[in-house]
Amino acid sequence: MKLDRSEITDQPTPSVAPPSKLSTVLPMSPEGSNPPSKRASHPPTRFNRDLSWQVATTLFISFKYAATGIRYTFQTQRNFRIHIVIGSVAIALGIFLQVGFVEISIITLTIGAVLTMELLNTALESVVDLTVQQSYHDLAKIAKDCAAGAVLISAIVAIAVAGCLLLPPLFTWVQSIL
């Protein structure tokens, strides 16, 4: 399920950056917003933020936008919620089994990597959809498939690491209560 952007933020849905802003960075063709040449040189780095519709002015506002992105991913991505549940269970199991701080840290790192990949996957999906909308494109497929593959690999690694660190003490504990 995809949420409309206006449902998760109090900001109005932006349309496009004002032409005057874009024109300071990209050379415009007289007819519209397309650069006159595909080989137009890239804008100087110091102008790059001018392309943004809005820039966070304070650290607190940056955190607020980051939280909005995490909330959006949580609300729209079932896999993200599954990863959080499984990750929480793994950390709780590690604490219960008293596997040690290093082991808990490693498990937490791998779970963090999976959640980070899921956030990046969601960001990339949004950019692809923004670019090609509902039309098919081979490059859109490659981008989405590769991002999904990155999530899958990180999840497999996290499961393998958690298995290596948690299963031996879990077997020991089960044997101790039998």
Ligand SMILES: Nc1ncnc2c1ncn2[C@@H]1O[C@H](COP(=O)(O)OP(=O)(O)OP(=O)(O)O)[C@@H](O)[C@H]1O
């Ligand atoms: N515009 C497109 N052009 C070509 N293929 C697309 C396009 N949009 C989606 N696809 C294909 O459909 C698949 C599913 O697309 P979707 O946007 O649901 O990504 P997803 O990674 O499966 O999503 P989620 O992470 O929400 O499960 C993509 O992996 C890709 O192969």
